[in-house]
Amino acid sequence: MPPAVPSPLPTETVSISAVAAHAGVSVATVSRVMNEQAGVRAPTRDKVLASVAALGYRMNHLARSLRTAESRMLLTMVPDVGNPFYAQIVRGIDTVAREHGYFVLLCDTGADAGRERSYFDLLRMHRADGAICLDPDTVQHALSHESVSLPWVACCEFDPAVAVPYVGIDNHRAASDAVAHLLARGHTRIGLINSDERYLYARQRQQGYLDTLAGAGLPVQPQWVHTVQSLDYEAGTAATLRMMAQPGAPTAIFAVSDTLAIGVLSALRQLKKRVPEDVAVIGFDDIAIAAQIDPGLTTIAQPMRELGETAARLLLQRLADPAAQVPGVLLNHNLVLRGSA
């Protein structure tokens, strides 16, 4: 027997004026009570609250937003929600946003530039008060427009030369730390699996890799750096297979993301190479799975949640005072040693 279905209330929208009528006060008073403003006598407030409860009144935020010209939504644009790295950042953003009474409108930009551009329209259409952008394409796109005046901040991916608040890490130094570790382990033939060069972080990490190698007086072999178009596991596998097929293949591989690095491990397994004995592997991000696989993945940890939290805070700060000079902030990374390198 199907359970008793609660009588589907007519979903009649109870408006503020209905409450006012029911309580025998004006809408202004109801509004004051709803917004917890001072200047309402306790008995009056109680009367209103009673009516609110009796009628089951819920404020229509659409109307409020129209009136106050704010939506209390924060747009978050991410290249790929499925990537654990971004997922953690999103959680950080969400935490701070909620604390401040904002909701997060999450947009997966994929790799679609059209989509990216259209999302910025949400800002102009007042459907979101501000945006956090983790997507390089969007950012780049944004630059050519009037975007500098729009309330948004950059997270992870940013260009310090542009007048937009940002939070991220020192990618150059982080990459350098990774390569230095490999060097210290005695490797001299070190491969790089980098993501698309349109990503600023990709260019910075590559530079860190290059500079550190040069600093050690080591020649850089162009065939040791491979670029991939996505951060999927498969991309890492394919790149590794290509890289290792060459004569004089590297004895160590630095992948610019853990997902890529895990793909590298797969490839190495296929090739019957032992890790780290035959080939050492180091990743980037320190996503949760890095600690689970065998061997554990040595990697550069990014403070993911903190990255997201900081981004949200910067944005909120900017919203609170549009004139304020919101700074760019760099968070610390650190090398996490596990079995793979």
Next chain:
Amino acid sequence: MPPAVPSPLPTETVSISAVAAHAGVSVATVSRVMNEQAGVRAPTRDKVLASVAALGYRMNHLARSLRTAESRMLLTMVPDVGNPFYAQIVRGIDTVAREHGYFVLLCDTGADAGRERSYFDLLRMHRADGAICLDPDTVQHALSHESVSLPWVACCEFDPAVAVPYVGIDNHRAASDAVAHLLARGHTRIGLINSDERYLYARQRQQGYLDTLAGAGLPVQPQWVHTVQSLDYEAGTAATLRMMAQPGAPTAIFAVSDTLAIGVLSALRQLKKRVPEDVAVIGFDDIAIAAQIDPGLTTIAQPMRELGETAARLLLQRLADPAAQVPGVLLNHNLVLRGSA
């Protein structure tokens, strides 16, 4: 040198009346043009369009929403965005939503019941037109309220006895398939690592496990089924360590999620057990990482994107015609054989 910063336009909001004035027509006409309604002469329309372009007009959707009483937002409540399983479903939802001109408001409910309840308010406050709920607690909570009249659908987690549209898989049969596979491989001591029993899917899968064992005439040892409170890798590891410490420990383990199963693998490695020789492992979901680890994880694949897409479609259907009888739909799962079992 910092790049030339585009002059920060005063962000003066261009309203429909500004366009009307500029074009020398009424706001009604502008509205008609914006909504591509018939009954506007071409020259008039062109004039309006020209003004729209000249002024850089963007419609304020807040105002439209207030007027039309729809927000074009779809609420999606998920227990954990960080879980790759949910992430894929979200992508599916997003795809369909965008196709239909909706945006997705993603809410991570965590395990917080208070948060869950409050999200449903978004519906009542007209900040979202409908909701897709992947979270059991929210669902259960919803049942006690007037929720049946609210426009929402259940995804993955659902109760067929409740009059709410849903999409999911046949968890009982899927679990049965998993256990049958283990049985066919000759295992008779099969452990279950299940998630919290407040999850309907957990109860269904456990029943599938129990029934299949019973069907094979095998006794069920209570100490072989362990319940965990989260789907983290660590939870799987801890449960396995506990389970394997017992005398007469299982030779095969069925974990109700791949994340848990990966934790199982970690534990087994710690215990120096070979997989699948000493202990076979089978997971559930078939998230991307399942194919990357070593040994590959044998698992029950769920059509994640399709689950999300279907959920979105059901919801849209329900929104389009609130009176329509929207069905519950069950999608197919299938057993993916890899190295672990």
Next chain:
DNA sequence: TTGAAAGCGCTAACAA
């Protein structure tokens, strides 16, 4: 084919 005008539900002056 176009326009005038009445709201959608709310907030915030301004009055009382």
Next chain:
DNA sequence: TTGTTAGCGCTTTCAA
């Protein structure tokens, strides 16, 4: 302390 009222920007009858 409370009420009146004018919009926020849009859609949508109803008239012209």
